[in-house]
Amino acid sequence: MKRFRLTLRQRDNLYGYIFILPFVIGFILFVLAPVIQSIILSVTEVTVTSTGFTTTYIGFENYYFALRVHADFLRQLVEVMGIMLLNVFWIIVFSFFAALLLNQKFPGRLVFRIIFFLPVVMASGVILQLEIQDYMMAIIGEQVVENYAVIDPQVMAAFLMRLQVPEKFMEYIAMAVDGIASIVNSSGIQILIFLAGLQSISPSLYEASQVEGATGWENFWLITLPMVSPLILTNIIYTIIDFFISTSNSLIQLIRDTTTQGAGFGVSAAMSWIYFAAICVVLGIVYLIFNRLVFYHD
Amino acid sequence: MAKATAYISYGRLIVNGKSVLNFRKIGSFVGMVLRYLILIGISYVILYPLIVKFSSSIMTRTDIWDPSVLIIPKYPSWNNYKLALRFMEYPIAFWNSFKLAFSVSLLQLISCTLVGYGFARYRFFGNGFWFALVIFSLVIPPELILIPLYLNFRFFDLYGLMPLLAKISIFSKLPAEGFNLLGSAWPFILPAIFASGFRNGLYIYIMRQIFKGAPRELEEAAYVDGAGPFRTFFRVVLPGSVYGLVVVFLFSFVWMWNDFNLTSFYWPKGKLLPIMLNDLSRNVLGDQYLHAPVEASLVNNAGSFLLILPLLLIYAFLQRYFVESIERTGLVG
Numbered sequence: 001m002k003r004f005r006l007t008l009r010q011r012d013n014l015y016g017y018i019f020i021l022p023f024v025i026g027f028i029l030f031v032l033a034p035v036i037q038s039i040i041l042s043v044t045e046v047t048v049t050s051t052g053f054t055t056t057y058i059g060f061e062n063y064y065f066a067l068r069v070h071a072d073f074l075r076q077l078v079e080v081m082g083i084m085l086l087n088v089f090w091i092i093v094f095s096f097f098a099a100l101l102l103n104q105k106f107p108g109r110l111v112f113r114i115i116f117f118l119p120v121v122m123a124s125g126v127i128l129q130l131e132i133q134d135y136m137m138a139i140i141g142e143q144v145v146e147n148y149a150v151i152d153p154q155v156m157a158a159f160l161m162r163l164q165v166p167e168k169f170m171e172y173i174a175m176a177v178d179g180i181a182s183i184v185n186s187s188g189i190q191i192l193i194f195l196a197g198l199q200s201i202s203p204s205l206y207e208a209s210q211v212e213g214a215t216g217w218e219n220f221w222l223i224t225l226p227m228v229s230p231l232i233l234t235n236i237i238y239t240i241i242d243f244f245i246s247t248s249n250s251l252i253q254l255i256r257d258t259t260t261q262g263a264g265f266g267v268s269a270a271m272s273w274i275y276f277a278a279i280c281v282v283l284g285i286v287y288l289i290f291n292r293l294v295f296y297h298d
Numbered sequence: 299m300a301k302a303t304a305y306i307s308y309g310r311l312i313v314n315g316k317s318v319l320n321f322r323k324i325g326s327f328v329g330m331v332l333r334y335l336i337l338i339g340i341s342y343v344i345l346y347p348l349i350v351k352f353s354s355s356i357m358t359r360t361d362i363w364d365p366s367v368l369i370i371p372k373y374p375s376w377n378n379y380k381l382a383l384r385f386m387e388y389p390i391a392f393w394n395s396f397k398l399a400f401s402v403s404l405l406q407l408i409s410c411t412l413v414g415y416g417f418a419r420y421r422f423f424g425n426g427f428w429f430a431l432v433i434f435s436l437v438i439p440p441e442l443i444l445i446p447l448y449l450n451f452r453f454f455d456l457y458g459l460m461p462l463l464a465k466i467s468i469f470s471k472l473p474a475e476g477f478n479l480l481g482s483a484w485p486f487i488l489p490a491i492f493a494s495g496f497r498n499g500l501y502i503y504i505m506r507q508i509f510k511g512a513p514r515e516l517e518e519a520a521y522v523d524g525a526g527p528f529r530t531f532f533r534v535v536l537p538g539s540v541y542g543l544v545v546v547f548l549f550s551f552v553w554m555w556n557d558f559n560l561t562s563f564y565w566p567k568g569k570l571l572p573i574m575l576n577d578l579s580r581n582v583l584g585d586q587y588l589h590a591p592v593e594a595s596l597v598n599n600a601g602s603f604l605l606i607l608p609l610l611l612i613y614a615f616l617q618r619y620f621v622e623s624i625e626r627t628g629l630v631g
Binding site: 034038129 | 347422435440493576602610
């Protein structure tokens with residue numbers, strides 16, 4: 001019997017496709033097909049019947065409805081973008097800072113690492129939703145601030161006003177302070193990625209710079225930051241995606257409500273596409289801006 | 299009398315030839331104190347809601363309105379837990395949630411590992427193209443494809459294959475309009491088998507980075523010894539990447555366990571923990587739940603704790619893998 005032999009390239013092609021076959025099938029069935037259907041849905045009116053669903057072509061009416069007629073959609077879209085920019089900035093700064101801290105050697109490092117990654121484990125949509133509805137905890141929170149806070153936020157705000165701090169700037173700070181908990185709680189994976197990057201910087205770089213007499217400050221700007229800069233880009237993109245597709249995002253809630261009780265499948269599909277287009281634009285701009293600043297080692 | 303000399307050299311204040319102050323030591327001491335202050339502060343931000351949640355879950359009504367009670371209740375009771383356990387049907391819901399999360403994350407682990415390995419090791423035609431599609435599948439908002447997927451699972455006919463199959467005599471019992479897969483585990487299992495479930499792009503990405511970082515020599519040695527690609531993969535590659543596997547499994551288990559977004563859509567009547575938790579206060583208090591925010595909050599806190607408790611236990615056991623994996627696998631490439 002003649003043995004069947006493959007060249008190296010044929011072998012790579014054959015086994016490569018065998019290994020990624022699950023994804024190829026899955027992508028076609030559970031991503032590509034729904035995406036195409038969703039495009040179709042967005043230009044039709046859908047009626048669900050007992051034996052299936054029927055669609056009638058209505059052109060771009062759904063898009064028109066979402067953008068011009070719907071009372072909330074456009075406003076929320078802009079609002080979500082604004083919140084996203086604020087969040088991404090603080091999450092990146094915080095997670096980089098936290099990763100730097102956790103990367104150093106000091107007693108108790110393991111305990112702090114465990115605590116810092118805890119939010120990844122506990123992030124749950126349903127608990128978040130319950131917390132938003134929870135009036136009692138809100139009341140208790142106010143009480144605690146009134147009775148026990150060292151600096152009353154309102155007094156603090158009045159004080160800053162007196163100092164003629166620009167109001168916009170103050171609002172920004174106030175939002176950041178209010179959001180500390182949410183920023184800390186959504187930085188788990190970003191810390192993990194930064195930490196991995198910091199670990200992968202070769203110690204010989206630091207040794208060489210020490211021999212040359214560089215200070216820690218210079219090491220940070222000239223070695224650490226450039227070496228992890230590709231990860232800053234990765235993390236920015238991950239954070240944007242994570243924010244856009246998270247269920248706590250008010251726009252996602254709006255789209256979902258439209259599906260189940262509002263104007264129906266067609267309109268919500270159109271909304272999703274507008275939203276997706278907006279995400280793509282944001283990601284594209286971010287990529288173009290930051291890719292120039294990133295330093296690639298090899 | 300000799301003149302007193304004081305000068306600074308190499309970070310030390312030297313008076314009369316004796317080193318009095320070491321600025322570097324002071325600096326590193328201040329740095330250490332600052333570091334611990336910041337770390338403890340952030341830990342407090344993370345742990346505080348947990349502590350409040352737990353303490354209010356064992357409180358009674360009187361404790362809530364007692365201004366002298368902040369964290370430690372005067373009349374602690376397990377009553378909220380008893381209510382939550384009963385109305386969440388905890389044992390059944392726990393078992394259902396566990397079965398679902400375990401099987402889905404195991405399937406995702408298997409498929410994503412295979413796919414990630416394919417991307418990392420084989421230079422096949424279209425590698426870059428398909429990997430771009432992996433990223434694409436990660437970026438599209440789930441809402442975009444949720445509706446079509448919902449309709450497909452509601453009238454699941456293998457994308458038009460089933461009506462054709464039904465004409466062949468052996469398959470004639472298949473319903474021509476398709477199965478209704480909603481209200482079962484299938485809408486989660488099927489995408490998991492084909493590496494296209496929730497956030498599977500991320501797992502493929504992680505596994506690819508891990509395999510790319512692993513040394514090739516072991517595999518080449520296995521090939522020389524006559525092992526085929528699959529044998530090499532299962533015998534040589536997998537045992538070497540246990541840390542990465544644990545991390546992916548943990549991510550995927552946690553996200554499936556906590557998921558309310560998809561489960562409430564595909565399986566709204568399912569006896570799963572997140573769904574039972576969402577309806578908990580309504581079930582306990584009946585029609586009154588909107589008018590009794592205190593009672594609702596107390597029992598919800600107990601229920602939330604019951605939901606995350608198993609995860610905390612798993613994390614406590616696996617945290618070593620989680621925390622160390624970064625260093626071992628080099629998640630980044």
